[in-house]
Each structure stands twice: as C-alpha cells, then as structure tokens.
C-alpha cells in the first residue's frame with residue numbers, strides 16, 4: 488500500500504516538524520476536526536487561523552512568488568496570475584472557491600487529512616477538491632511532509648485555474664469512477680503523483696516544475712533539478728511506489744506542456760480495469 492494512504496489525520500510521522508510541539512498538534516487537530524462534521528451541500532466551514540499561522544502563509548507566499556518566476560512552467564505562472572490568491576492572509580476555502588469557480592467551476596471542501604485515493608479522485612470528477620485546512624509548522628515553512636493548506640491551495644488551486652489541467656483533473660475523477668479494481672485506482676494515483684504532484688516539463692533548454700508538490704515547496708523548487716530526471720513514461724510511473732514524506736529522488740519530465748496533456752489524454756480516454764491490466768502487463 489502506498490505510504491500516501493497510511494498517514495491519517497492525527498497521526499504525525501516521527502520526522503514531522505511539529506511532532507514534539509504540543510501546541511501545534513492541538514491546533515492541527517482542532518482545525519482538522521472542523522472538517523469532521525462537514526457534508527457536501529452544507530456551508531463550507533471556516534478555520535479560525537491565528538496570527539502566527541497567517542505569518543507562515545505570508546512568508547511562504549512571498550518566497551514562492553519569487554521561485555515561481557524562475558522555476559515554474561509558464562502555463563502555471565499564467566494560471567496563478569488569473570487566480571490571484573492573497574499574499575497577506577491564509578484564504579478560507581470559500582474564498583478559494585470564489586476565485587476558482589468562475590475560471591473552471593471547481594470548488595474546495597474540507598477534509599481532516601489524507602483521504603483514500605478513491606474518495607479524493609471521485610470528488611474531482613464532480614468538480615470538488617477535497618482540501619486540508621491546517622498549515623505547516625512554523626519551524627519548517629519551506630517544506631511539508633503532508634498536504635497542508637499551502638500545498639492544497641497554492642499547488643492545486645493554481646492547477647485548477649488552468650483550463651487544460653482542470654479538464655484533466657475531472658477526467659481523472661471520471662476514470663476512477665470506471666474502476667472497480669483497486670490496483671487500477673492505485674496505478675492512476677501513482678501517475679497522478681508523478682505528474683500533477685511532482686511533474687516537470689521542458690521549456691526549450693529549461694526544466695520547469697508544474698507538480699503541485701513542487702509549486703508549494705520553496706525547498707523542492709530549489710533542488711528538483713538535482714533529482715534523477717527520466718522521460719515521461721505512463722507505465723513506469725503507474726507501477727512505481729513513492730514516499731510522500733521525503734524530497735522526491737526521481738522525477739518524470741514531459742517534452743512540453745502539450746506532450747504532457749497528450750500523454751494523459753491517451754491514458755485517461757476509456758481508462759478502466761481492462762486498460763489497467765493491459766498497461767500493467769507491459770510493465
């Protein structure tokens with residue numbers, strides 16, 4: 488089983504920067520608990536952020552803006568401009584939805600922590616992004632071993648402000664809905680990991696980041712070029728395990744933004760249990 492689905496809300500890994508900070512653990516749990524009573528159709532609840540939490544957002548937002556200019560793929564820089572996230576406070580999920588819905592129809596709803604791949608991707612098919620609300624520990628603002636509000640919003644809402652990515656996210660959700668075999672779900676979730684979470688692409692001679700995990704991490708934006716970079720290969724990505732809790736040692740590079748979209752369209756078109764079985768047999 489992927490590490491990504493073994494870390495549940497309230498369980499911090501021993502190397503989590505906030506694991507020995509009782510105050511942080513209590514804050515994180517309180518904010519996670521807000522999502523516990525939420526059901527789709529009800530008003531999306533707001534997280535009562537403290538000033539110190541807004542400070543983390545302000546610090547990271549300023550650092551990321553600079554890094555995106557240098558290291559992010561051009562379509563994502565344009566998408567971030569269209570989205571117009573605030574720099575001066577953590578946006579509530581309703582605020583993110585208000586910015587995003589006119590661009591792609593996507594809206595944000597809260598979850599307490601990592602949810603199963605099937606739950607996460609199924610919501611995408613319906614135009615909902617299931618997002619954590621708590622923020623990373625102030626002692627390690629430039630990297631988080633688990634999804635936090637910076638990752639979910641700066642990383643993924645930027646994706647969803649791009650029309651091609653928004654369409655592909657919906658198609659991932661539709662494809663998951665066609666799969667009964669959990670191995671087919673895992674294959675697609677691994678492709679998602681190596682593309683939408685940690686993907687890179689070529690722009691001329693430059694290697695640029697587009698994965699949400701890279702776009703939301705100052706540390707990873709500065710070091711991703713040191714990773715082993717392999718050519719985009721859907722079968723290899725779909726069969727490769729990964730570790731969510733460390734910098735990614737292997738990245739897959741598309742030749743261009745159009746190449747990435749073409750490869751994902753080809754995978755997602757009609758993807759189901761049978762398509763998975765054919766792909767896995769090639770691995």
Ligand SMILES: [Fe+2]
Pocket residue numbers: 634638639642643684699700
């Ligand atoms: Fe993510």
